[in-house]
Amino acid sequence: MDFKQLRYFMAVVEEGSISAAAISLPLAQPALTRQLQLLEESVGASLLHRSRRGVTLTAAGEAFHRDVGRLLNQFEQAKRNAQRVSEGQMGQLRLGVTVMHLWVPRITQLLNDFRHQYPAVTLKVISLLSGPQIEALRRDQLDAGILFFPPEDDPGLCYHPLYEDRxxxxxxxxxxxxxxxxxxxxxxxxxxxxxxxxxxxxxxxxxxxxxxxxxxxxxxxxxxxxxxxxxxxxxxxxxxxxxxxxxxxxxxxxxxxxxxxxxxxxALPLMLVWRRDASLPAVHRLIDVAESWDLRS
The missing domain is CATH 3.40.190.10 (Periplasmic binding protein-like II)
Known part of the structure; x- marks a missing residue:
């Protein structure tokens, strides 16, 4: 059993006949008939009454049709969610920041803009000092951090200036x-x-x-x-x-x-820092927001 067979089954039920479903899919009628037979064998029950006037659902088919409808809807939603995560539109972003930095208007502006543009991304803010943030980034326990003075001799880290304090x-x-x-x-x-x-x-x-x-x-x-x-x-x-x-x-x-x-x-340059090999798309969306306007102005 696979999703292709389930879609064939749903098409036959919707069209009311195998021949009409074969045309709408499109698929050769003998091939469609064979796929339906394989599906029923896999399920272990007859799903369709076949007659010259078309097909109707058996009792088992009725129950199977309801569940398959829900399953296919969930599958389509799962695909949409995966696509949104891959585009940085959804998921979770672990951001390190000190409590004091959250009071800086420029930083709250960055976080609010990100939330406005990507509302389906959960922003998990973790309070850490600059040193522990660097270690957490290196251990992949953070996706990005906001901190002073990232190490300049670490080629594995990238950074973008956000704000300059004194x-x-x-x-x-x-x-x-x-x-x-x-x-x-x-x-x-x-x-x-x-x-x-x-x-x-x-x-x-x-x-x-x-x-x-x-x-x-x-x-x-x-x-x-x-x-x-x-x-x-x-x-x-x-x-x-x-x-x-x-x-x-x-x-x-x-x-x-x-x-x-x-x-x-x-000068105290406050930096957005992330791993050079960061693969989480949401990290790159946060970088895009940070680079889209000058936080220091």
């Missing part, structure tokens, strides 16, 4: 640093500083440290936070000051302020 000093409102903000990084020497563990985002960490060293600043680390949100809360609690991307202030708790520093001019 670094700012973050301090508790009412503190001396907030009331008399310094102009340069070196003025922060000796201040209680909140930092993060290098293992979370090594490339980002190292670039910041190099920027600090060039400016003559050595952080006096008194507390570490696991992510930007935690670091903001520690600043709000009066544990110290820190340096963070300016966009994080969109989600800052009450009592936290930020100030730019003249010599803290390191």
């Amino acid at each position: 670094l700012v000093l973050v301090a508790r409102a009412g503190s001396r640093l907030a009331q008399q903000p310094p102009r340069r990084l070196a003025a922060l020497n000796g201040e209680d500083f909140i930092w993060f563990d290098r293992s979370a985002t090594p490339t980002y960490h190292d670039r910041l440290i190099h920027a600090f060293q060039r400016a003559g600043f050595t952080p006096h680390v008194v507390q570490e936070g696991t992510d930007n949100a935690t670091m903001l809360c520690l600043v709000a609690a009066g544990m110290g000051c820190t340096i963070l991307p300016e966009m994080t202030m969109a989600g800052a708790p009450a009592g936290v302020v930020s100030h730019p520093l003249e010599d803290l001019d390191m």
Whole structure:
């Protein structure tokens, strides 16, 4: 039994005779008769009453006709779904992003535009820092990621710039640093500083440290936070000051302020990153949306 025989059966029922069905298919009548016989043998029951006036369904044929109708409809839907997945119109896209990035209007614009253009694609957003996102991409646990500083020496990854942020000093409102903000990084020497563990985002960490060293600043680390949100809360609690991307202030708790520093001019390019060998069509549709307009403008 195959789908071809099922379609022959449905055509015969619809036309009411084997000869009429043979013409509509088209197929030679003896070949159609033989296919119907093979189908009945496969089913193990007589499906059609044959007479000079045409064909009618047996009791078994009635039940078989109902089920085959549903089966063929499901098969056609399965084909349409497969085609839509292959075109990136359907399926699931696993996207890595930090919670803070979801507050950036340019990034929400990207995600909203993608959802508008491809509503049948389920966007599974997974909250991860930049370092773990890279590892998840390499292990095929993510389809794409939004992060700072993807490794430039990894030929297996591709990226597209989405947004460029800057670094700012973050301090508790009412503190001396907030009331008399310094102009340069070196003025922060000796201040209680909140930092993060290098293992979370090594490339980002190292670039910041190099920027600090060039400016003559050595952080006096008194507390570490696991992510930007935690670091903001520690600043709000009066544990110290820190340096963070300016966009994080969109989600800052009450009592936290930020100030730019003249010599803290390191650009923070936020990138859409994906595997060079990515085969999921939905990934390429997301890339198309990102490349269709300039998110940095």
